[in-house]
Amino acid sequence: MSASRIGLLLVNLGTPQGADYWSVRRYLREFLSDRRVVDLPPVLWRPILESFVLTFRPRRSARAYRSVWNEERDEGPLKTITRAQAEKLGARFAERNVIVDFAMRYAGPSIGEKIDALRANGCERILMFPLYPQYAASTTASVVDEAARALALLREQPTLRIVPPFYDDPAYIEALAASTRAQLAALDFEPEILVASFHGLPQAQIDRGDPYRRHCEATLDALRSALGMSPERLRLAFQSRFGRTQWTGPYTANVLQELAQSGVKRVAVLTPGFVSDCLETLEEIGVELRHSYLAEGGENFARLDCLNDSEDGLRALETIARRELSGWL
Numbered sequence: 514m515s516a517s518r519i520g521l522l523l524v525n526l527g528t529p530q531g532a533d534y535w536s537v538r539r540y541l542r543e544f545l546s547d548r549r550v551v552d553l554p555p556v557l558w559r560p561i562l563e564s565f566v567l568t569f570r571p572r573r574s575a576r577a578y579r580s581v582w583n584e585e586r587d588e589g590p591l592k593t594i595t596r597a598q599a600e601k602l603g604a605r606f607a608e609r610n611v612i613v614d615f616a617m618r619y620a621g622p623s624i625g626e627k628i629d630a631l632r633a634n635g636c637e638r639i640l641m642f643p644l645y646p647q648y649a650a651s652t653t654a655s656v657v658d659e660a661a662r663a664l665a666l667l668r669e670q671p672t673l674r675i676v677p678p679f680y681d682d683p684a685y686i687e688a689l690a691a692s693t694r695a696q697l698a699a700l701d702f703e704p705e706i707l708v709a710s711f712h713g714l715p716q717a718q719i720d721r722g723d724p725y726r727r728h729c730e731a732t733l734d735a736l737r738s739a740l741g742m743s744p745e746r747l748r749l750a751f752q753s754r755f756g757r758t759q760w761t762g763p764y765t766a767n768v769l770q771e772l773a774q775s776g777v778k779r780v781a782v783l784t785p786g787f788v789s790d791c792l793e794t795l796e797e798i799g800v801e802l803r804h805s806y807l808a809e810g811g812e813n814f815a816r817l818d819c820l821n822d823s824e825d826g827l828r829a830l831e832t833i834a835r836r837e838l839s840g841w842l
């Protein structure tokens with residue numbers, strides 16, 4: 514249609530620049546100062562964040578990051594995987610006028626700098642692709658807010674489109690089902706129960722109308738149908754609770770504990786709320802929860818990978834992106 518270029522910008526959460534105390538602290542300060550994430554009045558939250566959270570949390574998180582850090586590239590796995598997804602997605606566009614890149618909401622590379630770079634490369638249109646299948650104000654809306662802040666600085670703005678949540682998109686569900694089937698077939702044991710563990714959200718945000726939980730349930734319903742599994746066999750759970758308030762449940766740690774205590778010996782955990790493996794999947798599930806489940810009497814524990822830069826995953830991302838590019842290519 515137009516001779517100008519099109520930018521396709523994958524956006525993920527972001528990860529600290531280093532796995533040391535100060536890098537993690539800087540990252541957590543930026544992340545947890547986002548009012549989309551912690552929506553308490555700043556007069557209440559600031560003092561707690563500065564005095565309590567940023568004193569103790571970075572030490573614990575830095576230790577967790579070190580256990581999964583990509584030493585070769587000196588970066589978090591989320592960044593390595595998101596970059597690989599952008600590179601492989603770029604290779605799938607034979608159209609020479611499409612440029613694929615990635616940005617991170619926190620700790621960089623920032624959405625603003627990537628929008629500037631795409632414009633400098635001649636992109637008058639940008640399709641932004643938040644890599645969150647389920648919408649949450651704390652993730653999806655925060656990405657959109659940040660893009661709007663970047664555009665607010667420009668006289669000549671690019672035209673912006675945003676990929677909608679894809680929690681029940683057949684392309685996403687088919688990829689998840691294929692990837693789950695293949696990974697289960699490769700295990701040396703057969704899990705009695707599978708747990709689908711999504712990142713949690715404070716219950717108060719859901720009560721105020723965030724559709725996140727509904728989206729997670731829809732993903733899981735569709736995945737159960739695709740795999741022919743019952744709600745008993747493929748369970749819903751939420752991980753990564755943060756702080757002392759009530760988060761939406763059941764908590765993954767409790768579900769696994771109850772399974773172990775009721776004599777279930779073999780489980781697999783999948784994470785269909787993440788498109789790219791990260792601290793929460795690799796460390797919290799792959800290290801912490803594996804350890805507790807085995808300590809509580811479980812015998813076999815498998816963590817299934819996210820779609821990452823797999824063929825199944827890239828096909829889904831391409832299908833979803835191409836649909837949103839219609840009329841632009």
Ligand SMILES: C=CC1=C(C)c2cc3[nH]c(cc4nc(cc5[nH]c(cc1n2)c(C)c5CCC(=O)O)C(CCC(=O)O)=C4C)c(C)c3C=C
Nearest residue numbers: 526527528550574589591649651652712755786791792793
């Ligand atoms: C997948 C969707 C995510 C939602 C929804 C989400 C909400 C949310 N998260 C926190 C607090 C933390 N999350 C942290 C890490 C983290 N969170 C997501 C995704 C979602 N978060 C990802 C992909 C990651 C991993 C980042 C990485 O570097 O690999 C962390 C930092 C790590 C730690 O200290 O545990 C915090 C803190 C809140 C409060 C929230 C909703 C209100």
Ligand SMILES: [Fe+2]
Nearest residue numbers: 526712753793
């Ligand atoms: Fe999070």
Ligand SMILES: [Fe+2]
Nearest residue numbers: 753792793797
């Ligand atoms: Fe966590």
